[in-house]
Amino acid sequence: MSETPREPAGELADGTETQAAEGGGRGLRAINAEQFSVAEAVGGVRGLVESVAPGLLFVVVYLVAGQRLMPALVGAGAAAVVAVVVRLVQRTPATQAFSGLLGVGIGVVWAWRSGEAQDYFAYGLVTNAVYLVGCLASVLAGWPVVGLVAGLLRADGPLGGGPWSSVAAWRADRQLRRRYAWATWAWVAMFAARLAVQVPLYRNAEVAWLGTAKLAMGLPLTALVLWVSWLLVRGSGAARAPARPPAAP
Incomplete structure (x- = not known):
């Protein structure tokens, strides 16, 4: 999602399956966590900085430079590139930074080609429209996308049946649907x-104002919706999964 935390949904904050399930989780994985952590959901301080810095620099430089477009584009692009380089140097997962770089790069190219500063934000508007249509269609079709994501991210599934068994479990339960x-x-x-x-x-x-609105309605609003989603579905998969037999002494 365009303004959502860019860490892939299937990757854990600490690289392990167990801690993400027992504690918090990054991005959409937070929906399956037993406890919700805002910090982990948005990717921690680094995820927050990587998501906010390019857009913030674009607006600040654009205003300070007397509404000149090129310095603003250079500032935003540089922030995205630095995020990738730092992750590569530190040998930490760079998927989030690369995803951010892609989005910033598209915005920079669109604004540079048109010469209109507002086109830097056009890609975000397009992706939000696409996600809006996709989520709405999934609900109307009876396959809500949050259920699909939550089910597929439960790698074990009921009794170790795999992620699709988790999807099948909530599909068969009217309340969970x-x-x-x-x-x-x-x-x-x-x-x-x-x-x-x-x-x-x-x-x-x-x-x-567009840049300000994008920042204000970006990660803060995403974190709020992740928390609401967690409240609605927390424990649903675990609570309704058949209990495993106790281990033999």
């Missing part, structure tokens, strides 16, 4: 709110 549907509606509402606020600002070329 309803809870996953409500959680998906929360994501629909988030994407719709972003578009409702940011599209008019984009059309009116209100670059400073």
Whole structure:
């Protein structure tokens, strides 16, 4: 999701399956956690900085430089590149930084080609629209995307049956389907709110306000929706999975 934490949903914050399940989790994996951690959900301080820095630098440099586009594009691009280089030097997982670099790169190219500063944010608007349509379609089709993600990220599944067994488990339970549907509606509402606020600002070329809205409705709103999703579905898979037989003494 465009403004969502960019760490892949299947990767744990600490690289292990057990701690993510017992504690928090990064990105959409937080939905399956027994305890919700805002810090882990947004990728920690580093994830927060990597997500916020390019857009913040773009707006600040754009205003300080007298609304000149090129310095703002250079500042945003440099922030994304530095994030990747630092991760590579430290030999830490760089998927989140590379994903951010891709998004920033598309925004930089679009704004550079058009000469319009607001086009730096156009890619985010497009991806939000795509995710809005996808989430809405999944609910209407009876396959809410939050349920699919939560099920597929439960690698063990009921009695070790694999991730698809988790999906089959909630598909067979009307109450769980309803809870996953409500959680998906929360994501629909988030994407719709972003578009409702940011599209008019984009059309009116209100670059400073658009950048501010993007930052305010980015990670903070994503963390809130992740928490709401967790509240709706927490423990649902574990609570309804058949209990394992006790180990032999």
